[in-house]
Amino acid sequence: MRILKDQTATLFIDLQERIFPAISENEQLLQRLLILIGGVKALEMPVFVTEQYVKGLGPTIAPVAAALEGIERIEKASFSCCDEPRVMMDLAASGKDYILIAGVESHVCVLQTVIDLKENGYNPVVVTDCISSRKPGDKLMALERMRQEGAILTTSEAILFELLRYSGTDTFKKISKLVK
Numbered sequence: 804m805r806i807l808k809d810q811t812a813t814l815f816i817d818l819q820e821r822i823f824p825a826i827s828e829n830e831q832l833l834q835r836l837l838i839l840i841g842g843v844k845a846l847e848m849p850v851f852v853t854e855q856y857v858k859g860l861g862p863t864i865a866p867v868a869a870a871l872e873g874i875e876r877i878e879k880a881s882f883s884c885c886d887e888p889r890v891m892m893d894l895a896a897s898g899k900d901y902i903l904i905a906g907v908e909s910h911v912c913v914l915q916t917v918i919d920l921k922e923n924g925y926n927p928v929v930v931t932d933c934i935s936s937r938k939p940g941d942k943l944m945a946l947e948r949m950r951q952e953g954a955i956l957t958t959s960e961a962i963l964f965e966l967l968r969y970s971g972t973d974t975f976k977k978i979s980k981l982v983k
Contacts, residue, residue: 806928806955811848812899814837815871816906816913819854820861824863826907826935827942833866835932835959838981839905840870842963843982845977848918852876853884855912882912885919894925901926901955903962905933909945917954928955959962 818836823829843850854863854876862868863876879887894902902925906913913934920927929949936942950956957965960982967978 806901806926806962806965807846808846808968810895810899811901811903811928812894812964813843813905814884814890814894814916815840815850815852815901816904816916817853817855817908818863818867818906819857820864822855822860822907823864825937827937827939828861828925828935832907832933832935833864833892836867836905836927837870838957839930839933839963841868841981842966842978843903844870844961845875845981846963846966849873849899850965851890851897852895852905853887853890853912854878854880856880863980883915884912885920885923891923896950900924901928904929904954907934908936908941909934910936910941914945914948917949918952921953925934926955928957928962930959931956935950 816981835940852874857878870939877889881887884890904913904917917927962980967975
């Protein structure tokens with residue numbers, strides 16, 4: 804089953820100032836996130852962004868906010884993005900079946916969103932090098948649960964080239980430059 808660009812949107816979950824510094828391997832995570840953001844923008848795919856309880860966790864971290872400039876953030880109080888009506892309305896309006904998932908924390912908001920997306924008829928595609936938790940063990944257990952729940956697991960580079968499909972285009976050149 805190939806994941807096709809025309810059937811796919813991306814959801815960035817809760818990449819916020821007061822939680823991100825505590826996330827395991829956050830510097831590597833940030834680099835992979837910026838590659839994914841650059842790639843999905845080059846592919847001109849729909850992008851959605853959530854922020855959990857902004858008053859407590861702050862806004863999206865500056866490098867990600869800059870990369871996602873012009874994309875509205877949806878504030879939520881629920882752990883699962885699917886419990887926020889605006890997220891579900893926007894996903895439905897996009898008409899996409901596959902939802903790339905990136906964000907934190909793997910074992911809370913990301914996991915619950917993946918489970919609920921699957922329950923709501925979407926195909927969650929977890930970009931494993933673009934999610935994390937404060938504790939590495941929590942991410943590992945979350946990935947196992949996501950796999951059990953039927954999520955598709957991939958990496959940022961693998962999914963960008965799968966969505967791209969062909970070399971020799973301007974978009975290929977942009978994405979190749981990002982992943983080098």
